[in-house]
Each structure stands twice: as C-alpha cells, then as structure tokens.
Amino acid sequence: MASLSFSLSPEAIYQLHDALMCLGKFGDNVSFEAEFDLLRLSVLNSTKTAYAAFAFDADKFFESYSFGVDRRNMSAGVQSHKFCCQVLIKALVSVFKGRASGRNKDTSVERCEFELQDNPDETECLLVIRLICGLGVIKLYKLTYEPVYIQHATFDRSRATNEWSIEPKFLKEVTDHFGPSAEQLDIYSEHGKTVFTSFTTKIADGKEILRQPVHTSVAIDKRDFEYYLAEDNRHIAINLKDFKAVLAHADIVHARLTARFTTPCRPLQFAYELEGVKSEFTLMTRGEAVEDDGPSSSRAAAPQLSARQTPAPVQVSQQRPPATDASRMPPPSSRSRSLRPLTGTSVGASQTPAESQRPQPPVEFDSLFVPADDDRQWDVPNDEEAPAEDELGWDATGDKDTFTASLRTRVPNEESEAAEMDQEEETGIPPTQRISQLHGLGLFD
Amino acid sequence: MRFRTKLTNAETFSKLTASLSSLGKTCWMRLEPGNIRFTIIPDQGTQVWAQLPIDAIFDESSYILESNSGGIINLEVPIGALHRALRSAVDAKSAQLRLTQKGRIPLLALTIRTLSWAPGSNALGITTAAPAPAPAPAPGTGPGSGSSSHDPPTITNGPTQAPPPSTTTTTTTDTTTGPARPGRERETVITQEIPVKVFHESAVEGLHEPRCRDPDVHIILPSLGQLKSISERFTKLASPGHGFASDAAAATKPTATGASAAAPKLELSANMHGSLRLAIATDALRISSVWSGLVNPSLDPGQLSQGEMERLPSERMRAVPGDDEAGWARVRIDGRDWGKVLSVGRLSPRVVASFVHETALILYVYLPGTFNEEDSCLTYYINSYAA
Numbered sequence: 001m002a003s004l005s006f007s008l009s010p011e012a013i014y015q016l017h018d019a020l021m022c023l024g025k026f027g028d029n030v031s032f033e034a035e036f037d038l039l040r041l042s043v044l045n046s047t048k049t050a051y052a053a054f055a056f057d058a059d060k061f062f063e064s065y066s067f068g069v070d071r072r073n074m075s076a077g078v079q080s081h082k083f084c085c086q087v088l089i090k091a092l093v094s095v096f097k098g099r100a101s102g103r104n105k106d107t108s109v110e111r112c113e114f115e116l117q118d119n120p121d122e123t124e125c126l127l128v129i130r131l132i133c134g135l136g137v138i139k140l141y142k143l144t145y146e147p148v149y150i151q152h153a154t155f156d157r158s159r160a161t162n163e164w165s166i167e168p169k170f171l172k173e174v175t176d177h178f179g180p181s182a183e184q185l186d187i188y189s190e191h192g193k194t195v196f197t198s199f200t201t202k203i204a205d206g207k208e209i210l211r212q213p214v215h216t217s218v219a220i221d222k223r224d225f226e227y228y229l230a231e232d233n234r235h236i237a238i239n240l241k242d243f244k245a246v247l248a249h250a251d252i253v254h255a256r257l258t259a260r261f262t263t264p265c266r267p268l269q270f271a272y273e274l275e276g277v278k279s280e281f282t283l284m285t286r287g288e289a290v291e292d293d294g295p296s297s298s299r300a301a302a303p304q305l306s307a308r309q310t311p312a313p314v315q316v317s318q319q320r321p322p323a324t325d326a327s328r329m330p331p332p333s334s335r336s337r338s339l340r341p342l343t344g345t346s347v348g349a350s351q352t353p354a355e356s357q358r359p360q361p362p363v364e365f366d367s368l369f370v371p372a373d374d375d376r377q378w379d380v381p382n383d384e385e386a387p388a389e390d391e392l393g394w395d396a397t398g399d400k401d402t403f404t405a406s407l408r409t410r411v412p413n414e415e416s417e418a419a420e421m422d423q424e425e426e427t428g429i430p431p432t433q434r435i436s437q438l439h440g441l442g443l444f445d
Numbered sequence: 446m447r448f449r450t451k452l453t454n455a456e457t458f459s460k461l462t463a464s465l466s467s468l469g470k471t472c473w474m475r476l477e478p479g480n481i482r483f484t485i486i487p488d489q490g491t492q493v494w495a496q497l498p499i500d501a502i503f504d505e506s507s508y509i510l511e512s513n514s515g516g517i518i519n520l521e522v523p524i525g526a527l528h529r530a531l532r533s534a535v536d537a538k539s540a541q542l543r544l545t546q547k548g549r550i551p552l553l554a555l556t557i558r559t560l561s562w563a564p565g566s567n568a569l570g571i572t573t574a575a576p577a578p579a580p581a582p583a584p585g586t587g588p589g590s591g592s593s594s595h596d597p598p599t600i601t602n603g604p605t606q607a608p609p610p611s612t613t614t615t616t617t618t619d620t621t622t623g624p625a626r627p628g629r630e631r632e633t634v635i636t637q638e639i640p641v642k643v644f645h646e647s648a649v650e651g652l653h654e655p656r657c658r659d660p661d662v663h664i665i666l667p668s669l670g671q672l673k674s675i676s677e678r679f680t681k682l683a684s685p686g687h688g689f690a691s692d693a694a695a696a697t698k699p700t701a702t703g704a705s706a707a708a709p710k711l712e713l714s715a716n717m718h719g720s721l722r723l724a725i726a727t728d729a730l731r732i733s734s735v736w737s738g739l740v741n742p743s744l745d746p747g748q749l750s751q752g753e754m755e756r757l758p759s760e761r762m763r764a765v766p767g768d769d770e771a772g773w774a775r776v777r778i779d780g781r782d783w784g785k786v787l788s789v790g791r792l793s794p795r796v797v798a799s800f801v802h803e804t805a806l807i808l809y810v811y812l813p814g815t816f817n818e819e820d821s822c823l824t825y826y827i828n829s830y831a832a
Contacts, residue, residue, distance in 0.1 A: 170631075173561075177533045177635050179526065193634070212550060212640035214526045216533075219634040224563065 002083035004034045004116040006058075006065040013112050015061075015277060017096040018252055019054045024089045025245035026052045031150045034067045034116075035082045043089075044151055049284035050242045051153035060276030063111070083118070085145040087127060095129050095141045109133050116145070153282035155269045160260035162230035164194075168250035168257050171196075174218045175244055181213050185240040186287065190232050193219040198240060226256060236264050237286040246270045246281045255279070264288055446643070447511040448476055448518055449543035451504035455534040457792065457812065458502040461495070461823075462528035464789040468493055472524035473649065474641075478516050483823075484652070485524070490782045494654050495823040501812065503542075518544065519644035522553065530555050530637035537635075544641075551643050557635040655826045660799035660807065661758045661774035664715045665740045669790030672723070675734055676711060676787065679725040680780030682732070683709035710830050711783055714775035715800055717741050717759060718767035725780070742797055774800035776829035786825050794823075804829050 008016060019041060023030050027043040039062075042053035058065040069083065113130040125147065131139040174196050178185075182198035189195065197217035222228045250257045255272035264287030271280045452458060461483070465472055469485040481503070483495040499508050512518050534540040537557045545554045666672060712724045712733075719741060724733030744757070754760060765772030789796075789810055797809040810823035 173633070177637070179529050211523075214530060214640070215636075215638040216530070217636045217638075219636075221631055221633075223629070224631055 002034070002070070002116070002118050003066070003068045004039075004083060004114075004118075006039065006062045006114050008061075008112040008114070009063050010109055010111075012061055012063070013096060013109060015253070015274070016056075017093070018249060019277070019279075020089055020093050020096070022245055022249035023052055023054070024093060025248075026050055026242065028089060029086045029146075030089045030092065031084060031086050031148065032116075032145070033082055033084050033150055036067055039065070039067075042150070042152070044153070045242075050239065051280075051282040052245075053152075053280045053282075055278040055280075057276040057278075083116075084148055084150045085116070085125075085127075086148045086150075087143055087145045091143050095131070095143075118147075153267060155260070155267055155280070155282045157260055157269070159262060160269070161262050162234065162236075163258065163260045164228040164230055165226040165256055165258040166224060167226070168247050168255070170220065170224050171243075171247050171257070172251055174220065175240070175247060177218050178216050178240065179214045182216065182240050184237050184286070185243055186235055186237040188233055188235040189222060189228065189230060192222050194222055194225070194228065195219045199237075230261075234263070235287045236261055236268060238268060238283045242281070242283050249279070261285060446513070446518060446544065447509055449541065450499070450508040450510075452502060452534060452540040452542060453500070453504045454502045455531060455537060455540050459528060459531040459535055460791045461497075461502070461812075462524055462531055464791060464823075465493060465495070466524040466528050467785040467788045470523065470525065472522050472527075473644075473652070474520045474522045475649070476510055476518040476520070478510060483524075486652070490779070491786050492655060492826040493823060494826070497812070497821050501821050507541075514646040517646060519646065519649050520544075520551075520553070521642040521644060523639065523641075526639050527553065530639055533557050533559075533635050533637060544643075545638075547638065550640050553639045553641050555635075555637040555639070557637070559633045559635065560630050561633070563629050563631045654824070655805075657801055657805050657807075659758050659801075661762050661802045662715045662717055662800040663742055663744075663759055664717075664719070664721055664798050664800075665742060666796040666798050666808075667721065667736050667739060669787050669794075669796065673784065673787040673790055675723060676780065677784055679711060679723065679732060680709050680784065682730065683725045683727045683780070708779050708781045710777045711780045712775060712777050713783075713798075713800075713806065714773045715739075715798065716767060716772040716774070717763040717765070718772065720767070720773075721798075722773070774802040776800060776803065776806045776827070777832060778806060778827050778829065782827070786827065789823065789825075801829075803832075 020030065023041060023043045026045045029043070031040075031042045031044075033040040033042065037058045038055050039058065040053055040055045042051065044051045056062065058067075067083070069081070109131050111132040113132065115128045115130070117126045117128060118124060125144050127143045127145050129141040129143070131141075133139065175185075178198040181200055183200045184198065186197040186199060187194065195217055196219075197215065199215055200213035246257070250270075250272055253272075253274055255274055258271050259268060260271070261268035264285050266285060267282050268285045269280060269282045271278070273279070462472075465483055465485055468491055469487040471485075473482075473484040473486070475482040475484070479499060481497050481499055483493070483497075485493045499505055510516055510518065534555065534557045537559045540555060540557045542553060542555050545552050709725060709727070712726065713722070714724075715721045719737055719739040721736040721739055722733055723735075724731070726732075741759075741763070744754070744759075749757075762772055762774065786808065792810075792812055794810045794812050796811070799807040799809070801807070806825075806827040806829065808823075808825040808827070810825065812821050812823075
C-alpha cells in the first residue's frame with residue numbers, strides 16, 4: 001500500500017499541463033512514478049523507440065508533497081521505495097483544459113491537489129484531483145489508474161561521446177523548412193556547419209518519381225550552438241516527429257536543449273532542466289553504424305578502453321578476431337547484473353556510479369528491450385539479395401547521397417556478423433543477446 | 446542537360462506556384478532560353494498556360510540552360526512541393542535553382558542562404574573588450590576556412606565527461622571572428638531537393654494551348670479579392686445543404702468527378718460597356734452582383750487590319766446598346782474551380798477576362814511590374830457548362 005498526495009500552485013499547473021501535452025505526443029498513457037524526493041512522469045512509445053520523462057522535484061516544484069509506503073501491505077505497483085502507475089493522458093489533460101486562460105477570472109484555479117488512493121479498505125486505483133478555485137468553487141475529478149511495472153530507457157551520460165547544446169528556437173527555425181511528409185531527421189556536421197536533413201523511409205514506387213519526398217537539408221553554423229562537441233561527419237538519424245515534440249516543449253519553456261549521443265543505432269538523449277523539473281527524452285537513432293571503421297576498432301582494442309569509459313561502438317566486433325572478442329566477454333553473471341537495473345529498480349537516466357565504473361566489455365549492451373530488438377530478425381532474411389529499394393527501406397534512409405556508403409557496406413557486414421556470431425556461440429554467449437546487439441536497430445542497444 | 450539560375454524574385458515565384466498548385470498536382474515546366482513556361486492541364490477543370498520572361502523570377506546573368514533539344518528543357522514538377530520549398534526562399538538573401546540528379550532521380554535543387562541576427566547571448570557573458578561587431582564573414586569563406594582548422598582537435602580531445610562548454614566556444618569565436626561579440630549574423634543554408642521528371646521534346650509536341658473563336662467581350666476584372674469573396678459566398682449559399690460539410694468533403698478530393706459535378710455553377714457575364722455580372726440561381730434563390738464602370742480594353746490595332754477589326758465579335762457587341770441583354774456574353778462556371786482560379790489574386794495582377802458566349806472564359810493574368818504584356822502572362826482557360 002502506498003500513499004501519495006501533492007498540491008500544485010497555478011504556475012506549476014501550467015508547467016504540468018505543458019509537460020502532459022508534450023508527453024501526449026509520445027503515447028497514450030503516462031506513467032507516474034512516485035519516489036520520496038521526486039515524481040516522474042514518463043511515456044515510452046508503443047514501438048519502444050522513444051522515451052520521454054519529466055522528473056518533478058518534491059521540494060521545489062510542489063507546494064506540498066507526501067509519499068509513503070506501507071511495507072507490510074504491498075500491493076501491485078508498489079516497490080520498497082516507489083510507487084508506479086499509469087494514467088490515460090487524454091483524461092488527465094482534460095482536467096486542465098482551458099485552465100491556462102482562466103487566470104483573471106474570479107473562479108480561476110488557486111490550487112490543485114492530487115491524491116492517490118491505494119488503500120484496500122477504500123476505493124482502489126483512483127487518482128483524485130481537486131481544483132480549488134476562486135469563490136469557493138471546488139472541481140473534483142476522479143481518474144482510474146493502472147498499477148504497472150515501469151520500463152525506463154537507460155542512458156549513461158558519462159559515456160556519451162558527442163554532445164551539443166543550443167537554443168531550441170534555432171532548431172525550430174530549422175524544422176520549419178521541412179515538408180509535412182518528412183519523417184526522419186539526419187544530423188551531422190562538417191566544415192563548421194551542422195546539417196539537418198529530412199528524409200522519408202517510406203518506399204516509394206520507383207516509377208512515381210513525382211511522389212518521392214522532397215529532401216530538405218538545412219545547414220546552420222556551429223556557432224549557433226552554445227557548444228558543439230560532436231564528431232564531424234557522424235551521421236545520426238532520429239524520428240522527426242519526436243524531435244519536433246521535444247523542440248515544441250523546450251521552446252515553450254525557454255530551456256536550452258542539450259543532446260548527448262555516442263554512435264548511430266545507440267540512443268540519443270535530449271535533456272534540459274528548469275526550476276524543479278528535469279526533462280529527458282531518449283530516442284532511438286538510426287544511421288550507419290560503421291563509419292570510420294579503422295580508428296574505432298583500433299581504439300576499441302586498446303586495453304584502456306574500459307577505463308576511459310568510452311562507449312564501445314557497435315561495430316567493433318565486426319573486424320576484430322572473434323577470439324579477442326570472446327576474451328572480453330564478461331562472465332554471464334555480470335551480464336545479467338548489468339541488465340537488472342533495466343527491469344525497473346534503477347533510476348532511468350544515470351546508472352549508479354559503481355555500475356558505470358565497472359569495466360565495460362566492448363560490446364556491452366544496455367538494452368532493456370531485448371524482445372523488441374529480436375523483432376528485427378524477422379525482417380532480415382532478404383538482406384543479402386535485397387534490391388536497392390529494400391535496402392533503402394531497411395536502412396531507414398531515403399537519402400542516397402548520405403547513406404550510399406552504408407548501403408554498400410551493410411551487406412558484407414551482416415555476413416561477417418553472422419559468421420562471427422556462430423563462432424561466438426561456441427564460446428557460450430547466449431544467442432538472443434548477440435542478435436539483438438548485432439542488429440542494433442532498437443533504441444536501447 | 447544543364448539548368449542553373451539564381452532567383453531574383455522568390456516571392457513572386459512562390460506566389461505563382463501557390464496559385465498554380467491550387468489547380469493541379471503536377472505542372473509542366475518548360476525552360477527556354479528567354480522564357481519560362483508553366484502549364485497545368487488537369488483532368489478536369491481549368492487549364493493554365495503561363496509564360497514569363499526569365500528575368501521576372503530568375504537572374505538573367507546567371508541563367509544557364511543547355512540541352513540537346515534546342516536549349517529547351519521540359520520538366521514535370523510536383524508544383525505543391527516546389528511551392529513548399531520556395532517558401533523557405535522568400536526572405537532569403539540568395540537562392541539558386543538547378544537541375545541535378547541523385548541516383549537515377551532527376552531533381553530540382555533549391556539552395557537558399559538566409560541571414561538572421563543572433564542576439565549576443567551566445568557570447569556566454571564573455572566581456573573581453575569587444576570592439577564593434579566584426580562584419581559578418583563573407584558567405585563561403587568565413588565558416589568553412591575558419592572552423593575546419595580547429596574543429597578536429599575539439600573532437601578528438603573531447604573527453605567523455607562534458608567539459609566546460611565556455612572554453613570551446615571561446616576558442617571557436619576567437620579563432621574565427623575575434624573576440625566575443627554582442628551579436629552576429631547567422632547564416633543558414635537550406636537545400637530543398639524536389640524530384641522531377643524530364644520529358645523529351647517529342648513527348649510534349651502534341652500539347653498546345655486550347656483554341657477557340659474570337660471572344661465576344663473583353664473586360665478588365667475588378668479586384669480579385671472582392672470577386673473571390675463574393676463568389677465564395679454565392680457558392681456557399683447554393684451548395685447542397687448550405688453548409689461547410691459538402692465543401693470540406695470536396696476539398697479533400699478536388700479532382701473527383703462526382704464532387705465537382707455536384708458543385709454549384711456560377712453565371713458570369715459581361716458586356717462591352719464596362720459591366721460585369723456575377724450571379725447564381727437555384728430553386729430557392731437567385732442572386733447577382735453587378736460591377737459597372739469597368740474597362741473594356743481594345744485589342745492592339747497594330748495586329749489587325751481595319752477590316753478584320755470591324756468583323757471581330759467584340760466590336761459587334763460594342764455596337765449593341767448597354768441596356769440591351771443581347772450585348773451580354775455569358776458563361777457558366779464551376780464555383781469551386783473558379784475559387785481556385787481566383788487564388789491568383791495573391792499576385793495582385795491585372796486580369797483581362799475574355800468571354801466567348803456560352804462557350805468559354807479566358808483569363809489573361811498580367812503580373813504587376815511586368816507590363817510588357819506579350820512576355821509575361823498567365824492564361825486560364827475555363828470551359829462553360831451548359832445551362
């Protein structure tokens with residue numbers, strides 16, 4: 001049994017409303033996670049390619065906040081130190097609908113109280129929201145919630161090798177140039193410019209040239225960034241709709257946006273902080289996993305790799321002798337330990353210090369969602385003889401110029417990966433894990 | 446085959462494509478050494494044949510056009526996508542359009558440079574004795590040469606823990622443009638690539654402008670904005686159900702035959718005494734608006750002999766007294782289609798309407814500022830429906 005109640009000032013109500021509107025662009029249900037010092041609202045989208053989370057600080061954001069767990073009587077969704085549940089975003093947003101404009105009316109909202117009822121003696125699974133308005137008007141809303149087990153996207157900031165920060169309005173200007181049919185966004189930099197290219201993965205009929213999507217690329221000066229610490233010519237692609245959702249919210253709250261990422265096919269995180277609110281958006285990226293093969297594999301082979309905590313590029317295993325690879329594999333027990341936080345006991349964004357300092361095997365994967373990754377194997381079979389169009393769809397890049405190289409290199413790589421995988425199976429690595437790693441298209445690998 | 450030019454008048458080009466895109470999805474764009482033609486021939490509805498001298502929208506000095514078929518290139522262009530792309534160019538400092546190829550797909554690539562002012566917040570509070578803002582680097586030289594020399598170290602040294610951002614920014618600013626400035630011009634380069642089809646000259650040989658007999662009445666239309674709002678009001682009043690539902694349904698599939706056949710027909714008529722009448726009639730209502738005091742332009746006497754001139758139908762109509770109904774030429778047109786035609790009003794052109802009684806309406810749309818009318822004209826051919 002858990003008890004949670006908090007109250008919000010009008011200002012905080014607007015912030016909460018903005019956050020909910022943003023979360024609503026990622027999914028239908030918002031997850032509440034109450035801890036002793038914060039409340040986290042998060043959404044993991046249905047394809048598990050995007051995770052959005054707002055963490056509200058218990059002291060700074062709320063007028064009052066109280067959370068307690070009765071350990072003798074644990075119900076669903078209650079863990080030793082937190083409580084998780086899920087609510088339909090639409091229902092929650094409708095509570096605050098129209099409140100944003102009612103500031104000057106007599107009956108505008110003066111305070112908002114949330115109370116969660118998780119008592120077997122009373123009505124269970126009810127989220128009660130009380131809007132205390134002027135002139136003694138009280139509006140009462142009762143929503144049902146569903147106790148759930150919440151999945152987090154993990155993202156280890158200390159291992160992100162690329163990072164930039166920018167005012168969201170500059171990026172909004174960029175996205176304004178994209179056409180309505182654009183689906184994906186490729187980002188890279190060269191010659192002091194950062195280039196944003198929109199493209200669409202939909203396979204268009206070859207004859208329907210005029211139906212092909214317009215490619216838009218926008219190059220802005222790196223100096224527009226607050227700082228830009230990302231490798232040149234490192235293409236990374238994300239979903240444009242998710243990107244726009246992040247931008248829209250960051251722009252509303254005037255927060256400077258920071259992006260962190262390592263390599264394509266590994267997650268990218270946008271983050272910004274406001275007074276009492278931390279926002280994090282972890283998105284799947286696509287792109288060419290192998291770009292500068294030589295340097296990265298040699299770096300990966302260097303013994304100090306783990307000490308430097310640079311993330312191991314996904315592709316390193318491809319050209320390394322399997323023996324070396326196998327010798328670096330951690331014992332199964334350590335692997336399973338590394339996965340454990342993903343099942344919900346750890347805080348999403350940053351791993352515990354002990355964990356991140358632990359030597360990382362080069363191909364370690366923090367994939368939470370192994371099943372989602374495995375899904376990919378069903379699509380693969382025709383990889384080898386795939387015609388160009390199929391590869392286009394596959395690679396998720398309609399942009400031939402940008403990714404021609406990847407299209408060509410991909411097939412051989414898949415082959416060598418497969419061959420290598422066989423050998424590694426002999427050394428006792430669980431096959432499912434390997435497949436998910438090697439394909440690496442999911443968000444969390 | 447080569448085509449490359451700078452845009453001198455992106456706004457006109459953008460408005461032109463917007464007007465055209467309301468009538469059809471694809472546009473035949475014919476590039477000639479001195480002219481550029483846009484033609485839209487929808488399955489149903491109004492045809493547009495537009496011809497502009499290249500200097501109306503392009504920069505003549507940078508206009509390069511080469512092809513094997515007499516220096517002419519015929520393209521089929523998704524006009525809506527072109528319009529969307531051109532919107533990025535409206536406020537731009539410069540914009541270049543060229544024909545290129547990516548893989549096997551021919552493209553019109555539009556490269557746009559925009560400048561905007563960045564406030565000084567990027568200086569991160571660095572208050573070194575900053576002199577007056579350095580002039581913005583010349584496009585093409587500043588960013589490229591400056592940054593490439595010092596960017597690689599930034600990346601290779603980049604520790605995994607985020608270093609203090611200010612150091613990097615400082616070095617960047619210092620090496621490229623001197624000390625931190627209170628503000629600077631930002632340059633943005635936008636590239637829009639629009640897939641197109643290239644036609645051989647033989648594929649378009651059979652296409653020609655509609656021909657019809659000499660018109661009965663020529664008249665200069667009043668303000669298109671006014672005409673459009675009144676036309677739309679009439680159309681709406683006569684629409685089945687007198688509501689928006691049918692409009693909205695038809696708008697989603699404007700070319701669907703069923704939808705436009707059901708749309709109300711406007712009756713447009715004019716005489717040679719400066720009057721124009723817009724009317725609509727249904728079982729329930731009959732309304733009309735009349736403009737008077739409009740101008741009936743006379744044809745260029747240089748092109749016709751005196752005898753031919755007198756035999757023109759329009760001259761016979763001029764002889765009919767103004768209060769005689771016989772002096773009116775009348776056409777019946779689709780209300781919704783007419784609304785799309787009138788969207789050309791955004792170019793604020795001068796429009797001459799030529800009425801062929803009960804047969805067709807031809808609009809000659811002359812763009813403002815280009816009154817060399819032979820050169821720059823959009824011609825709309827609208828069929829009249831039978832009563």
